[in-house]
Amino acid sequence: MDPLHDWRITAEPRYQPQGDEVALFEAAWAARLPVMLKGPTGCGKSRFVEHMAWKLGRPLVTVACNEDMSAADLVGRFLLEPGGTRWQDGPLTLAARHGGICYLDEVVEARQDTVVVIHALTDHRRQLPLDKKGELLRAHPDFQLVISYNPGYQSLVKDLKPSTRQRFCAFDFDYPAAAQEAAVLVAETGVAAPLAAQLIEVAHAARRLKGHGLAEGISTRLLVNAGTLIQRGVAPAAAARMAMVQPITDDADIRESLEHAIDALLT
Template structure:
């Protein structure tokens, strides 16, 4: 793989990431050991942004795969394609990452079928290789290669949890929504609003998170708070912004919407 091909996956500008605890130091140590890393936490709490930030900080290319239940092993490793000249092999994102020494980030990995996720096993132990069985090639992982996966453990059924044989190949970092002051700082920065308004949005979100398991599958994420802030920064009235970005995406239940709308009214 050429340097030009590798360069297209580099993060050019520093992504905004607010450190919460010692996750940066822990990840740097894991990367130095080329340890596979698992990021566990609720949706929209900053897992993907953290990976982008670390790839930028370490000056490593990043290849991200959004996992889904229809994804096959061939989608990850590659397949033969037909073109005007006959058949040709096209590497999948996992194979490209292994060849060029990228960080390969499998987002929401439990959404993929278990028979798909097992293809990462040879890359996550001492072998650090990827067999391309259809092509008859064994790809030795580049020394800089690392695999990172993420998922939301609180939102998965037992049928969709990771196998122990997969889990125990990774070091793990727990993510959660940051404390109120830090979350408000993030929302103000990313959304372009005043800190006072960000504080109020965070208070609404905390109300919603207390309802998880009591009518809501998930509370309002930091991502949704940023969306609401961005609408407010564009001149949308706070209550309307909160309804569009916070309440309506979260639930279709009329009673729960009324409850969340009341929380919005309390702070705006």
């Protein structure tokens, strides 16, 4: 039985390259170098990792990091059962033991004492000490670690230590250029190209407000949500309000500004 069967990607995840990131990731994979992805919410970081795992034929074990996540949540723990105790590998251990790509999404959300457990896996040692089990796990030759986070949410409290950062190769992601983003929107939802272009103009109006009342602009993910609603029969202006404006802000002035853009472009 394949221990990573459930994490194998059987259908190609659609991904629109923005540059040479596919070839660069393949080079990092060939050297089994750990990779860091940085970029705003909903710009395609997770889809890129899924696409690369599919392209490389490797299972992808994804962990959504949070502030309550402990080292045991990553590494594993003993479980109490009627017949005694049984060790259960955590997702990081599972990928390291059997040769998957482990993807720690929004890694800065995890406590720094939890993140430290990846250090021995991300240098020449490629080892994971399982202290509670008394095992020193040597990573499978096909194991790779990938992490991601949004630099826009960085703070002195939530940031990676230099000792962690310098173990990774890094990619900077951003929202695609307008033509590329329109192609993504058409491919993902089936909306007509002129309508896709209009939705993206609304998104650009919001992105220009980042740092001026908005923590984040309208993401590609939200554009896809709007296109999906339109394909379900929702009027474009209503879909844009529901999927693109209302989720990102409760500020009345910013909403009014974006409503004007919708009225000008979609009605």
